[in-house]
Amino acid sequence: MKRLFLVLTVLCMLLGLSVPALADSHCMDELGCVEVAPDDPIVIASILAMSGPASFYGADTLGGIELAILGRDGMLLGRDIELVEEDSYCAAEGGQAAAQRVAADESIAGVIGTTCSGAAQGAMPIISEAGMLMISSSNTSPSLTNDNADEGGTYYPGYFRTAHNDLFQGAMGAKFAVEVLMAGAVATVHDGDPYTEGLAVVMANEFAGLNGEVVFQGAVSKGDTDMSAILTEIAASGPDLVYLPVFTPESEFLVSQAANTPGLENVRMMTADGSFNADFAPNIGQAAAGVLMTGPHVSGDAYQEFLALWAEEQPGGTDSPPSGFHAHAYDGTNLLLDAIEAVAEEMDDGVLIIGRQALRDAMAAVEDYAGLTGTLTCQEAPLYMGDCATGTALAVFELGEAQVNEGAWPPPIVWDLSMAAADDM
Amino acid sequence: MFKWKTDEFSWVDFTIDVLRVLIVLGVVIGAWNTLSSGRISLAQWVNLFAAGLSQGSIYALIALGYTLVYGILLMINFAHGEVFMAGAFTTVFFAEALNRTGFLNEQPLLSILLMIIFAGLVSMTVAILLERVAYRPLRGSPRLVPLITAIGASFFLQYTFRGLYGSGFKAYPQVKMLQGVISVGGINIPIVQIFVFCSALVLMLGLYWLVERTRIGKAMRAVSENKEVARLMGIDIDWVIMFTFGVGGFLAGSAGVINGMFRPQGVNFFMGFIPGIKAFTAAVLGGIGNIPGAMLGGLFLGVIEAIGPNLVLAGLGIPGANQLKDVIAFTMLVLVLIFRPQGILGERLAEKKA
Numbered sequence A: 001m002k003r004l005f006l007v008l009t010v011l012c013m014l015l016g017l018s019v020p021a022l023a024d025s026h027c028m029d030e031l032g033c034v035e036v037a038p039d040d041p042i043v044i045a046s047i048l049a050m051s052g053p054a055s056f057y058g059a060d061t062l063g064g065i066e067l068a069i070l071g072r073d074g075m076l077l078g079r080d081i082e083l084v085e086e087d088s089y090c091a092a093e094g095g096q097a098a099a100q101r102v103a104a105d106e107s108i109a110g111v112i113g114t115t116c117s118g119a120a121q122g123a124m125p126i127i128s129e130a131g132m133l134m135i136s137s138s139n140t141s142p143s144l145t146n147d148n149a150d151e152g153g154t155y156y157p158g159y160f161r162t163a164h165n166d167l168f169q170g171a172m173g174a175k176f177a178v179e180v181l182m183a184g185a186v187a188t189v190h191d192g193d194p195y196t197e198g199l200a201v202v203m204a205n206e207f208a209g210l211n212g213e214v215v216f217q218g219a220v221s222k223g224d225t226d227m228s229a230i231l232t233e234i235a236a237s238g239p240d241l242v243y244l245p246v247f248t249p250e251s252e253f254l255v256s257q258a259a260n261t262p263g264l265e266n267v268r269m270m271t272a273d274g275s276f277n278a279d280f281a282p283n284i285g286q287a288a289a290g291v292l293m294t295g296p297h298v299s300g301d302a303y304q305e306f307l308a309l310w311a312e313e314q315p316g317g318t319d320s321p322p323s324g325f326h327a328h329a330y331d332g333t334n335l336l337l338d339a340i341e342a343v344a345e346e347m348d349d350g351v352l353i354i355g356r357q358a359l360r361d362a363m364a365a366v367e368d369y370a371g372l373t374g375t376l377t378c379q380e381a382p383l384y385m386g387d388c389a390t391g392t393a394l395a396v397f398e399l400g401e402a403q404v405n406e407g408a409w410p411p412p413i414v415w416d417l418s419m420a421a422a423d424d425m
Numbered sequence B: 001m002f003k004w005k006t007d008e009f010s011w012v013d014f015t016i017d018v019l020r021v022l023i024v025l026g027v028v029i030g031a032w033n034t035l036s037s038g039r040i041s042l043a044q045w046v047n048l049f050a051a052g053l054s055q056g057s058i059y060a061l062i063a064l065g066y067t068l069v070y071g072i073l074l075m076i077n078f079a080h081g082e083v084f085m086a087g088a089f090t091t092v093f094f095a096e097a098l099n100r101t102g103f104l105n106e107q108p109l110l111s112i113l114l115m116i117i118f119a120g121l122v123s124m125t126v127a128i129l130l131e132r133v134a135y136r137p138l139r140g141s142p143r144l145v146p147l148i149t150a151i152g153a154s155f156f157l158q159y160t161f162r163g164l165y166g167s168g169f170k171a172y173p174q175v176k177m178l179q180g181v182i183s184v185g186g187i188n189i190p191i192v193q194i195f196v197f198c199s200a201l202v203l204m205l206g207l208y209w210l211v212e213r214t215r216i217g218k219a220m221r222a223v224s225e226n227k228e229v230a231r232l233m234g235i236d237i238d239w240v241i242m243f244t245f246g247v248g249g250f251l252a253g254s255a256g257v258i259n260g261m262f263r264p265q266g267v268n269f270f271m272g273f274i275p276g277i278k279a280f281t282a283a284v285l286g287g288i289g290n291i292p293g294a295m296l297g298g299l300f301l302g303v304i305e306a307i308g309p310n311l312v313l314a315g316l317g318i319p320g321a322n323q324l325k326d327v328i329a330f331t332m333l334v335l336v337l338i339f340r341p342q343g344i345l346g347e348r349l350a351e352k353k354a
Helices: A001-024 A055-068 A092-103 A117-129 A166-179 A194-209 A228-236 A250-258 A280-284 A301-313 A326-343 A355-366 A401-406 A417-424 B011-037 B042-073 B079-098 B106-136 B144-164 B190-215 B216-223 B227-232 B235-261 B273-286 B291-313 B323-341
Strands: A033-036 A043-047 A078-088 A108-113 A134-135 A157-163 A183-190 A212-220 A242-244 A268-271 A292-296 A352-355 A370-371 A374-376 A394-398 A413-416 B180-183 B187-190
Touching: A001 A355, A033 A117, A033 A394, A033 B042, A043 A055, A043 A092, A043 A117, A043 A326, A055 A078, A055 A108, A055 A301, A055 B079, A055 B227, A078 A092, A092 A108, A092 A117, A092 A292, A092 B291, A117 A157, A117 A326, A117 B144, A157 A183, A157 A250, A166 A242, A166 A268, A166 A292, A166 A394, A183 A228, A194 A212, A194 A292, A212 A228, A212 B291, A212 B323, A228 A250, A228 B042, A228 B291, A228 B323, A280 A401, A292 B180, A292 B190, A301 B106, A326 A352, A326 A370, A352 A355, A374 A401, A417 B216, B011 B291, B011 B323, B042 B216, B042 B227, B042 B235, B042 B273, B079 B106, B079 B144, B079 B235, B106 B144, B106 B235, B180 B190, B187 B190, B190 B216, B190 B235, B190 B273, B190 B291, B216 B227, B227 B235, B273 B291, B291 B323
Parallel strands: A043 A078, A043 A108, A108 A134, A134 A157, A183 A212, A183 A242, A242 A268, A268 A292
Antiparallel strands: A033 A352, A292 A394, A370 A374, A394 A413, B180 B187
16 A cells, blocks of 8 residues: 555656646747647637527627638648637626636637627636637727726737727717718717727717717617607707617617607617618618618628628528628638647647747737738737727618618618718818 | 604614605605706607506516416416517517518508417417426425426527527518507607507406406406315316416417517517516516506506606716616515515405415
């Protein structure tokens, strides 16, 4: 018995000595490495809203990820790509729980997520601490890429996004309201989500900066169906434009009930990418005609090919993407896979070594990447830490009869940044 | 009132009385500030009231399902919101089909009637299956057991319907006949709100007739009074309980269609959650187990929710008053539980059930 104990102790000590020695021989990265054994797959994870009312955004993103993996025949560096799916429910606590499960799995090289900015605030501290990186295709809240905590920034190293920052979107809405609509007074409505609140505040500040008057700033709650109380209050404040960057279906209820609210019958409405989907106008009916939307503007042949591939493969069982961020997810996944490809080193024993800091550096170095969503360059200015989208793939759309009656999508563009530049000249 | 003055002094009674005075003061001051500022015109108040009444009649229809089941089984069927969703979500496809063929706008009343019956039958089926599969095997177990089962059943139904119809948002087609407003003395009331209120009223009267005037209604009342004695009288308890679930389901399904006429958007697998909780609040407000109470509680809750934020909270200078609409609803619930636990109309049940 005593001898067995001695042997075990010696074995343990040997093992203890050999492990760091082994690691040292392979991994030189300050954040550690992902080691992929010869026959193992390369693992990436998704943290998306897969259940709850926002789950169709998750399905949209997941489709983009799956098609990006499929675009490489499911292989990277001669190995299978494995996707681990986690659910974040579009909420901070969901993001936190999902991130904890992901961080515990050392084989995961990188994460695509989250669906909602709120979930990212719960997930990012954990993902960042674990040395991983996360690329979001739909978080647009400005705080996530702002590293100045005094301004409410919540940036964590390792966070990147291919979705546009709402600083671009809110400024665009305000500029359009003042320069094209000639609006003098605006009312803004959010729903308490960090994304919608952030966007409403950005738009209001930009609008005020252009000498407009912000006459009402209010909020609805998620799950509200009866908007008559807030609409009555908005009508009493007398705006020229109501800016409501909230999610569907609350935005649908607001627009549809505004048409029956005395004093708001002829006031223009503007919403944002949280409502940017093909069902919005048909769901509302006639009242949707004339509603303005700011949202992602993705076009080009590559995108058409992507849509054709979607129709053929039907990820999630749908013929077409259910929302507007699938292309961003496709680009994000490709950036992640490219980065892995660039930094991975195969050792003599066939083990693949992926340095975690090297992976982040490779992402930060992305410049002029031609993606479906336009040219991506990951930036580092204090306000845009990790922002890879440059705000060019955005436009103002106007819903018309074709959207209401035939469900035509996307709606016609009435304004984009190139027109803004032309105006300035 | 002011029990602590007469009885032996108790801090609990004292605190409750102070709370009572503060609430009354808050409501009076808030309302006074709002009304004297003239920010909202009389016509707008009437509009808010009418919208609240319509919303309230939908709550009332769902609340009846809670109250009927509670009256008979003394259990809260927390999956009832999902029964509502089942009817509303399924019928959206039927409504779209009617709209495509043009039948919806040619024969609007007949179409709506068909939709109500269709949704009612779907929800009825779901409610009966729910009773048969999830609740009947647990009858006689401690009261917490069916309650937890109901929560599980609620998730099960949500994600079953998500699997069936997907996770996107649908909307009911708009019926041309119900668009537009009726003007009464310069006040415009949307026709759809009148329709919602009237059709809910018809359904509620129908239920009242069923419970008070028919044989099965008498059996329902008997089972609610005392199950064992009812059994001895030759009433098939299982059948009556199933029937009660069915009736509650039918009302919830028809509420789904009426809700779809009133608020066409936002139809998805999650849509039953909030109305379910609100209707439960309405049922408790009116006195759970009491049928007229559920109707009154629903209407009351709808109106308070519509008027409360603008009248009281905005007047007290609380920012984002409209976002606190749900706070008003659930504060009402808490207040009722503190001051009048038996609800507005009281629980007309045998003593030992309370």
